Amino acid sequence: MFRIALVAACFLLAVQSHPIEDLLQQPEEGGQIWAVIIAGSKNWYNYRHQSDVCHLYHLLTKKHGIPKKNVITFMYNDIAFNEENPHQGVIINALHGKDVYEGVMIDYMGKDVTPQLFLDVLMGKDMEFGSRKSLKSGPKDTVFVNFVDHGGPGVLGFPAGELHVADLTKTLQTMYMDKHYKQMLWYVEACYSGSMFDELSPDMNITAHTASNTKESSYACVKDEEMDVYLGDCWSLNWMNNTEQIYPNLSKETVEEQYEIVKNMTTHSHASIYGDLTYIYKEPISVFLGHPGSAIEVEPVSDWDYIYKPIPSQDVMMEYLKSKRDKSFDVEETEKLDAEIRYHILTEGKVQEVLDQISRQVTGSREMDTVFSRHPQTIAHPECNKGVLSAFFSQCYKMQTHPYITKYLYRLTNLCNAYNVKNIVSAVTDNCNCN
Incomplete structure (x- = not known):
């Protein structure tokens, strides 16, 4: 009970307090950058999904200068204090051995991580759950969406439901007609993730990068032997790693350049791209991922016991059960x-x-x-x-x-x-x- 109360207290504190930098804006022709990031899974063996999202949260807010009030985070939040976690209250990502859970403001967690609530947030509806934050972007704003979880043909997984391509397409069309954004960039880590955007119109100012094409699995990477979990997903680790390598010069790499670099880095699935391949393609990634200052932050060298071992995401659960049984x-x-x-x-x-x-x-x-x-x-x-x-x-x-x-x-x-x-x-x- 104490642990639950402590987590709840930390969540309320995070929701109610905004540091002074959140009051600042990074104008892009009078607009702002907004981000919606989501881990769509639960359970210990899916550790990597929440780990990726926590790491990204810090990249966007701490390093890239996007105000926290403009970043909306979905995460079931059952990993940091999971009974199987030997490091209670800590989540680590494969790129660095430090805790990425501390300081993450989770706007929607547990039963609130649903397909419909996610779509409602994207459309900027007034919310009555969680932090009540919603995507209040307008015609001058850019929007970045990152989704990490399991997927199938024309479907993305949530803890207790699914997001279908038919519903996502309708939502994106509505957002476009309502001038809810100037440009929008999606990064999606899931099996068959290309099938969610294969028919995406090139005329809606939306570009989508996906970890896999329409017919294949995406891959988990980097296993922590002590915890028996994968710490990240291959494609997600690759694009975040590329972003960190060029930091703070995000304005010097375009969306197209990052796509090509990450596609070559991702050797087990076919990273793909859909939608607008004309205008957004040539934009600097800073337009969507933030405008860092000039001070370069040096990340600590990891001292964790990692094994780089790609595995199809569909097979992670069974490997986890067999490994646990052997031990x-x-x-x-x-x-x-x-x-x-x-x-x-x-x-x-x-x-x-x-x-x-x-x-x-x-x-x-x-x-x-x-x-x-x-x-x-x-x-x-x-x-x-x-x-x-x-x-x-x-x-x-x-x-x-x-x-x-x-x-x-x-x-x-x-x-x-x-x-x-x-x-x-x-x-x-x-x-x-x-x-």
């Missing part, structure tokens, strides 16, 4: 972990069987089933994609508790390119109710 000397705990591992191994196979049954019911033949199961196709019907995946997540298996299922979800989304959404959802219901 366990408690018979009861070992038996429990063995049972959990067996469950997930069997479930991954069962998911593929269920998808076989759904596809055959919808297509009516093994031959057509083969066509739609061969490889991921473009998401041509986002509303169908949303309806089908929502049905599967609610009636079959959830992405948050079974992250490995994202390897196979394209088999459902492919069906939307040729079949009626009602028929597909009906097949999902029929086959999931039998399992």
Whole structure:
């Protein structure tokens, strides 16, 4: 109880107090820089997502000069004081061995980290939760959005829900029509993250960098052996590392240049870019990431036991369970972990069987089933994609508790390119109710 009270007190203090630098603005032709940063996961084995966001918060506010009142942070906040954390109250990121949790003002945490609340904040709606901060940007302002979590074809994960490409696209269109920004830059770390922006119009003054293309996993990197977790995501570590290497000269590297540099650094997934590749492409990254002063801050050299080990994000949970089981000397705990591992191994196979049954019911033949199961196709019907995946997540298996299922979800989304959404959802219901 004391720990919970302490965390709550620190949160309220952070929300209610703004240092004097927050009253200052870095004008860009009369506008301001706004940032919305979000870790969309929970649970200890997803440590890296909150670690990346905490590190970024300090980069944007402490080093890059963006006022804290202009940075809106979503984070479940179950890592720093997690019972498995040997360093209570501390979160570290792979780039440096220092604590990145201290001083982070979390505006929305726990049950408030939802897709709808995230979209409401983006649209600048008046909020009644958390810190009540919202994106109050206007036609002269630039907006930077960073999302870090799991993803699937046309979907991004949240602790207890999903953000679908259909809903994100509508929100971005509304923001554009309402002149809610001058230019907007998205950096998205998730599997299949390219599928969220593959059809993004180049005429809305939005550019999106993604950790992976439309058909592949993103990767976790840098394992801490003591804590048995990954401290960052490969692509996110690469772009933040590049930003720190050129600090404080952010005005001398363009969005295009950073994209090309980070794409070459990211060797296990295909970093991709979408949207406006004309104007924003040529802007200095300082337009979105802040205008540092001239004083260079030297970061301490890390003394933590890191192992650079890229792994598909979909497989991190299973590796964590197996590693924990190998290190366990408690018979009861070992038996429990063995049972959990067996469950997930069997479930991954069962998911593929269920998808076989759904596809055959919808297509009516093994031959057509083969066509739609061969490889991921473009998401041509986002509303169908949303309806089908929502049905599967609610009636079959959830992405948050079974992250490995994202390897196979394209088999459902492919069906939307040729079949009626009602028929597909009906097949999902029929086959999931039998399992």
